[in-house]
Structures are given as C-alpha cells and as structure tokens.
Amino acid sequence: GGGVIGRYCDQPEIFPGVAHFHTVRVAQPSGKYYTSDYLRSIMDIWDLRGSGLTNMHGSTGDIVLLGTTTPQLEEIFHDLTHNLNTDLGGSGSNLRTPADCLGKSRCEFACYDTQDVCHTLTNDYQDELHRPAFPYKFKFKFDGCPNGCVASIARSDFSVIGTWKDDIRIDQERVKAYVAGEFKAGGGSHAGRDWGKFDIVAEVVDRCPTGCMSYDGAKLTIDNSNCTRCMHC
Numbered sequence: 001g002g003g004v005i006g007r008y009c010d011q012p013e014i015f016p017g018v019a020h021f022h023t024v025r026v027a028q029p030s031g032k033y034y035t036s037d038y039l040r041s042i043m044d045i046w047d048l049r050g051s052g053l054t055n056m057h058g059s060t061g062d063i064v065l066l067g068t069t070t071p072q073l074e075e076i077f078h079d080l081t082h083n084l085n086t087d088l089g090g091s092g093s094n095l096r097t098p099a100d101c102l103g104k105s106r107c108e109f110a111c112y113d114t115q116d117v118c119h120t121l122t123n124d125y126q127d128e129l130h131r132p133a134f135p136y137k138f139k140f141k142f143d144g145c146p147n148g149c150v151a152s153i154a155r156s157d158f159s160v161i162g163t164w165k166d167d168i169r170i171d172q173e174r175v176k177a178y179v180a181g182e183f184k185a186g187g188g189s190h191a192g193r194d195w196g197k198f199d200i201v202a203e204v205v206d207r208c209p210t211g212c213m214s215y216d217g218a219k220l221t222i223d224n225s226n227c228t229r230c231m232h233c
Contacts (some may be wrong), residue, residue: 002095002130003088004073020069024050024076025062025089027122027129030115032057038084040203044078054148062089062097096137098122099156101149109231110144110164118142146231163229168222172201175200175220204233 005023009048042063044182045054051067066084068076080086087095098121102112121140128134143149152159179200184191205213212226213233
C-alpha cells in the first residue's frame with residue numbers, strides 16, 4: 001500500500017548501514033496544527049526506529065521520515081496508529097495526502113472552511129491513500145482564498161480555491177479612513193519602517209492585474225465584470 005517508499009542500496013555488502021533506507025510519509029493534520037507533545041512523539045518514534053532524518057512538509061505536504069529498515073515498518077505503523085491516532089500519508093501511484101491552508105481557524109481572508117473539507121475528503125478517500133486506485137499520483141489541495149498559501153494550482157491536480165460570491169461591496173467611508181491612515185497599512189506588519197504616506201493608487205489600484213480598479217481621490221470603484229478575485233488588492 002501507500003505511505004512507504006521502498007529504498008534499497010545496490011551494494012548492501014559494502015554499505016550495510018543503508019542496505020535499507022525506506023521513506024515513511026505521515027499524514028499531517030488539517031492546517032498543519034501540531035502540539036509540542038505530538039512532534040516530540042514523532043521524533044521519539046523516528047529516533048528509535050529510523051535514522052532520525054526528517055523533511056517537514058515538502059510539496060506533497062506530509063511529514064516525511066527518511067531512512068528505516070523493512071522490519072521496522074510495521075512497528076512504525078503500529079506506533080503511529082495506536083499511540084498517536086495518526087495514519088500514514090499517500091505515496092506511489094495513488095492518492096497523495098490532501099493538504100490545506102489555515103482557513104477560518106486563523107485567516108480573515110478564508111472564504112470557506114478548508115480544514116473541514118480537507119479532513120472530510122481525507123476520511124472519504126482513506127482507502128485510496130493506501131490501496132492504489134489511481135493510474136498515477138493524484139493530489140487534492142485546498143486554498144481558502146486566491147492568495148494560495150498552499151499553492152494548490154501549482155502543487156495539485158484537484159485545486160479548490162475559495163472566493164466570494166456576487167458583486168463586490170465597498171464601504172467608502174472605511175476606504176477614506178484607510179487612505180487617511182486611520183488603519184495601519186498591511187495590518188501594521190511594517191510599522192517599524194517609514195515609507196512615507198500611504199498611497200492607495202500606487203500600492204493598491206495600480207497593482208490590479210486586470211486594471212479594474214480606480215480611485216478619484218474620494219471614491220474607490222471596481223468594475224465587477226473584469227475582477228478576477230485574485231485578492232492582490
């Protein structure tokens with residue numbers, strides 16, 4: 001089944017220490033939320049039964065544990081499932097482990113509950129994670145908005161991206177307050193730097209890829225028919 005990538009040395013008699021060097025993929029939690037205790041438990045398993053080498057969250061999304069021997073595989077799987085309530089991830093020619101952004105748990109831009117969808121589809125397709133039913137690898141990834149924090153378009157075959165419905169609604173009074181500096185640009189992320197007065201035309205309007213925004217000094221206008229909801233603004 002999936003979850004283990006078998007790796008063997010071509011000259012085990014010369015390099016017995018890496019005669020086997022299998023990779024184990026571990027399913028990550030939705031939104032990649034971990035407790036310190038959980039991470040320590042994963043490391044304890046790998047220190048005991050593997051090489052101690054890890055690769056946290058590459059393009060696939062899983063925890064990747066690098067290097068163990070064949071007799072340890074079933075022991076690792078038992079420890080993960082029985083003690084940590086965690087399953088193996090997906091590998092090989094089958095469904096890979098779905099991944100999602102933080103979604104509504106922390107992000108104000110999330111347009112749907114990415115964690116709920118990711119968790120639900122992981123459970124729905126768990127059999128396909130381990131018993132290949134696909135002609136080749138297949139990935140789900142869930143972005144809560146077009147900012148694309150898990151790069152679902154670039155890194156998956158089935159990309160789900162949240163966006164808002166209907167026409168865009170603009171609170172012109174809030175726009176005026178933002179232009180006037182009543183709200184910190186970028187949420188205050190660059191508050192320690194003096195870049196001069198905020199310029200909504202240069203920093204927002206002119207960055208629209210489709211040119212659908214305009215500001216006349218008092219009113220912000222968006223042409224809904226040309227807005228692609230990319231969220232650059």
